[in-house]
Amino acid sequence: xxxxxTDSAEARRSIGARRNPASQEAILDAAAELLAEVGIAxxxxxxxxxxxxxxxxxxxxxxxxxxxLTLDVYKxxxxxxxxxxxxxxxxxxxxxxxxxxxxxxRGSLCGLVYRAVIAEAQTDDGAAAALLAYQAERKxxxxxxxxxxxxxxxxPAETDSVLIIDLVVSYAWHRLLLGxxxxxxxxxxxxxxxxxxxxxxxxxx
Amino acid sequence: xxxxxTDSAEARRSIGARRNPASQEAILDAAAELLAEVGIAxxxxxxxxxxxxxxxxxxxxxxxxxxxLTLDVYKxxxxxxxxxxxxxxxxxxxxxxxxxxxxxxRGSLCGLVYRAVIAEAQTDDGAAAALLAYQAERKxxxxxxxxxxxxxxxxPAETDSVLIIDLVVSYAWHRLLLGxxxxxxxxxxxxxxxxxxxxxxxxxx
Amino acid sequence: xxxxxTDSAEARRSIGARRNPASQEAILDAAAELLAEVGIAxxxxxxxxxxxxxxxxxxxxxxxxxxxLTLDVYKxxxxxxxxxxxxxxxxxxxxxxxxxxxxxxRGSLCGLVYRAVIAEAQTDDGAAAALLAYQAERKxxxxxxxxxxxxxxxxPAETDSVLIIDLVVSYAWHRLLLGxxxxxxxxxxxxxxxxxxxxxxxxxx
Amino acid sequence: xxxxxTDSAEARRSIGARRNPASQEAILDAAAELLAEVGIAxxxxxxxxxxxxxxxxxxxxxxxxxxxLTLDVYKxxxxxxxxxxxxxxxxxxxxxxxxxxxxxxRGSLCGLVYRAVIAEAQTDDGAAAALLAYQAERKxxxxxxxxxxxxxxxxPAETDSVLIIDLVVSYAWHRLLLGxxxxxxxxxxxxxxxxxxxxxxxxxx
DNA sequence: GCGTAACCGAGACGGTACGTCGGGTCTTCCG
DNA sequence: CGGAAGACCCGACGTACCGTCTCGGTTACGC
Numbered sequence: 074x075x076x077x078x079t080d081s082a083e084a085r086r087s088i089g090a091r092r093n094p095a096s097q098e099a100i101l102d103a104a105a106e107l108l109a110e111v112g113i114a115x116x117x118x119x120x121x122x123x124x125x126x127x128x129x130x131x132x133x134x135x136x137x138x139x140x141x142l143t144l145d146v147y148k149x150x151x152x153x154x155x156x157x158x159x160x161x162x163x164x165x166x167x168x169x170x171x172x173x174x175x176x177x178x179r180g181s182l183c184g185l186v187y188r189a190v191i192a193e194a195q196t197d198d199g200a201a202a203a204l205l206a207y208q209a210e211r212k213x214x215x216x217x218x219x220x221x222x223x224x225x226x227x228x229p230a231e232t233d234s235v236l237i238i239d240l241v242v243s244y245a246w247h248r249l250l251l252g253x254x255x256x257x258x259x260x261x262x263x264x265x266x267x268x269x270x271x272x273x274x275x276x277x278x
Numbered sequence: 279x280x281x282x283x284t285d286s287a288e289a290r291r292s293i294g295a296r297r298n299p300a301s302q303e304a305i306l307d308a309a310a311e312l313l314a315e316v317g318i319a320x321x322x323x324x325x326x327x328x329x330x331x332x333x334x335x336x337x338x339x340x341x342x343x344x345x346x347l348t349l350d351v352y353k354x355x356x357x358x359x360x361x362x363x364x365x366x367x368x369x370x371x372x373x374x375x376x377x378x379x380x381x382x383x384r385g386s387l388c389g390l391v392y393r394a395v396i397a398e399a400q401t402d403d404g405a406a407a408a409l410l411a412y413q414a415e416r417k418x419x420x421x422x423x424x425x426x427x428x429x430x431x432x433x434p435a436e437t438d439s440v441l442i443i444d445l446v447v448s449y450a451w452h453r454l455l456l457g458x459x460x461x462x463x464x465x466x467x468x469x470x471x472x473x474x475x476x477x478x479x480x481x482x483x
Numbered sequence: 484x485x486x487x488x489t490d491s492a493e494a495r496r497s498i499g500a501r502r503n504p505a506s507q508e509a510i511l512d513a514a515a516e517l518l519a520e521v522g523i524a525x526x527x528x529x530x531x532x533x534x535x536x537x538x539x540x541x542x543x544x545x546x547x548x549x550x551x552l553t554l555d556v557y558k559x560x561x562x563x564x565x566x567x568x569x570x571x572x573x574x575x576x577x578x579x580x581x582x583x584x585x586x587x588x589r590g591s592l593c594g595l596v597y598r599a600v601i602a603e604a605q606t607d608d609g610a611a612a613a614l615l616a617y618q619a620e621r622k623x624x625x626x627x628x629x630x631x632x633x634x635x636x637x638x639p640a641e642t643d644s645v646l647i648i649d650l651v652v653s654y655a656w657h658r659l660l661l662g663x664x665x666x667x668x669x670x671x672x673x674x675x676x677x678x679x680x681x682x683x684x685x686x687x688x
Numbered sequence: 689x690x691x692x693x694t695d696s697a698e699a700r701r702s703i704g705a706r707r708n709p710a711s712q713e714a715i716l717d718a719a720a721e722l723l724a725e726v727g728i729a730x731x732x733x734x735x736x737x738x739x740x741x742x743x744x745x746x747x748x749x750x751x752x753x754x755x756x757l758t759l760d761v762y763k764x765x766x767x768x769x770x771x772x773x774x775x776x777x778x779x780x781x782x783x784x785x786x787x788x789x790x791x792x793x794r795g796s797l798c799g800l801v802y803r804a805v806i807a808e809a810q811t812d813d814g815a816a817a818a819l820l821a822y823q824a825e826r827k828x829x830x831x832x833x834x835x836x837x838x839x840x841x842x843x844p845a846e847t848d849s850v851l852i853i854d855l856v857v858s859y860a861w862h863r864l865l866l867g868x869x870x871x872x873x874x875x876x877x878x879x880x881x882x883x884x885x886x887x888x889x890x891x892x893x
Numbered sequence: 894g895c896g897t898a899a900c901c902g903a904g905a906c907g908g909t910a911c912g913t914c915g916g917g918t919c920t921t922c923c924g
Numbered sequence: 925c926g927g928a929a930g931a932c933c934c935g936a937c938g939t940a941c942c943g944t945c946t947c948g949g950t951t952a953c954g955c
Contacts, residue, residue, distance in 0.1 A: 919931085
């Protein structure tokens with residue numbers, strides 16, 4: 074973890090009439106540490122301020138509510154991860170599920186953080202909006218996978234790209250929210266195959 | 279709604295050294311009403327007690343925490359809903375999505391309540407366990423849809439019934455949690471078709 | 484202490500349509516024990532009922548409120564103590580202060596209990612009334628000391644007996660309520676002498 | 689009463705990172721009013737907070753418990769009252785009893801408040817210590833009455849000044865705690881005379 | 894000799910208050 | 925103007941007792 078301890082540090086002072094990056098760092102660090110240590114419950118603005126040696130108003134100045142902060146912690150961890158073009162849709166989607174969703178959540182705090190964000194979005198309208206916006210942006214990126222396949226002639230042009238991505242993401246969310254990421258990582262290929270080709274041998278009556 | 283007003287009722291008394299069903303009813307009623315009126319936020323034990331004209335200790339006596347109460351409210355609404363056999367899997371699944379999940383959540387408080395339960399399950403371990411158990415039970419019922427199709431020869435015997443149901447349920451959860459049930463109800467058929475047959479015209483390279 | 488343990492005893496049953504002395508004993512025992520163990524604070528009807536293995540209504544049936552119970556505990560300890568006639572008022576009053584008030588309170592739980600009663604009388608009207616009645620009764624007995632002295636010709640017939648007793652009792656209360664019984668027992672004789680003869684050598688201008 | 693109504697006032701805001709005197713005033717005012725209106729019972733932190741439009745935490749921030757608050761209310765009322773020198777001990781003591789104790793308690797809330805303080809001192813150790821300290825300070829002032837008389841040659845130098853004051857104060861407490869201040873104010877002179885000269889016509893055997 | 898009345902234990906009930914925690918706002922002071 | 929600090933009001937948390945009530949069972953007394 075790239076978190077440097079700030080507990081015993083000298084209190085940061087203002088650096089004049091502009092945002093102090095050190096404070097923002099300290100706050101995000103503290104938030105991440107808290108999430109790691111005490112989990113979603115017990116993650117409060119108050120606790121973050123205490124640990125970061127920051128004033129609550131400093132937090133509220135830059136993040137309108139707890140959700141925004143949580144989401145920022147999430148984004149911070151979400152290093153830019155490209156969507157490498159494997160040349161075929163199946164492997165693209167497998168990689169998407171594995172490295173951007175399930176595997177990514179499993180391997181870091183991010184699963185925890187994202188669960189927190191989703192939970193808050195059920196309570197808080199602002200959080201819901203923020204999450205929706207974030208979702209839309211992420212999906213629009215993921216949709217390029219499908220568009221690439223269309224360009225290759227792998228799937229027809231009239232394919233509903235968004236729906237396909239929705240199905241993939243929905244599956245990942247479901248597993249995340251039920252704490253079943255481990256099981257999920259076992260069946261990624263099956264899931265992708267099902268979404269691409271449907272039920273093998275399906276014979277409608 | 280099957281809720282009869284209890285606000286102006288005479289205060290309930292103890293009926294001796296055992297649980298007073300009227301109180302429990304009033305508490306669950308009040309909880310449901312509150313969820314309907316103010317949503318998940320603002321749904322507090324304190325508010326429930328006020329509206330139900332019940333003492334807080336009476337609530338805590340029977341429900342260890344807010345999650346338990348919320349789950350009880352959900353179960354209360356979840357009337358037994360059958361899975362009518364339409365004779366083909368496609369219509370079965372459409373009916374499942376429409377009447378048991380998306381449409382059901384849209385048409386009542388249940389969507390709201392379920393969102394609350396899922397949110398709390400991210401914070402509270404007990405809630406998570408309760409939700410998992412409930413999920414497992416519901417899914418095991420839904421799986422019979424697939425099994426019926428297997429018996430009809432509609433799908434091969436080796437089809438992973440649970441995965442199919444998981445995909446369907448995942449999609450519904452995703453829409454629920456993002457507050458997109460209305461949009462979801464428009465594309466139920468497309469979703470089912472995709473899950474059954476995959477991407478139409480998919481031509482793997 | 485004459486308290487026999489009742490915790491592990493078989494629960495007492497009703498003995499028919501009359502007061503069960505065993506229950507009353509157990510309740511008073513439990514109350515006394517609690518006062519001895521946890522002091523005035525933490526002495527609650529609930530705790531008494533638990534320890535005595537009695538139902539709360541059984542307590543409320545026989546004692547209208549906590550104060551009445553406390554007062555009964557006090558009376559229970561207050562074994563009949565006569566006012567032996569020493570033949571002169573000074574020794575009578577010294578004995579009264581020493582054996583009925585200060586020394587008596589010092590040597591047992593009674594000081595504690597009486598402090599509790601007085602404290603409750605400040606809050607509870609019923610308690611105030613009960614205490615007043617008890618006071619009146621006790622004082623009327625003590626007044627006989629003065630009447631005996633009148634009969635002996637030791638003090639004039641027009642002496643205000645009640646006032647003299649009031650002064651003696653007031654002094655004892657004051658010391659009790661400030662937790663200064665130990666110091667008080669040292670100056671009993673001086674107090675009595677002052678009350679009987681006033682300030683020695685007082686020469687009004 | 690010097691209490692200005694704050695019920696309908698605009699809610700006080702924070703005045704920055706330091707104690708808001710307006711809040712403290714409002715809280716003490718509310719406490720005094722409550723004591724005046726509903727007496728010692730029903731005087732709760734909760735009720736004070738409600739009436740003062742203050743948060744409970746604000747009260748607990750500055751007063752560790754109810755006793756501390758009650759004592760502050762008492763001190764607030766205890767305006768500096770001098771001990772005018774009448775030139776003779778009898779009138780000095782009568783004035784002391786009448787204006788500093790019995791009459792003072794009768795004429796204001798102070799009797800009520802002081803009863804509350806004494807009651808709480810029986811339960812709470814901190815309150816007991818505070819009361820003792822207050823008592824000691826008050827008595828040390830009152831003792832000057834006797835010292836003045838000594839200087840005048842009215843009483844011998846070896847007179848136990850503290851004991852005389854104790855007797856006077858004890859009598860006042862006793863009447864206060866039994867709610868007999870009205871009766872007490874009738875017999876102030878008799879009490880003082882008895883303390884000064886003893887039982888008139890006392891003839892020890 | 895049998896109903897009935899009062900007692901007993903138990904414990905749930907609606908309440909009130911407790912003392913604590915956190916949310917989000919505000920203001921002061923310093924840089 | 926930014927940032928630390930911390931007080932402010934508010935409201936919810938979960939707990940402890942209060943005094944009342946009803947229950948099922950038991951026993952003694954009176955008809």
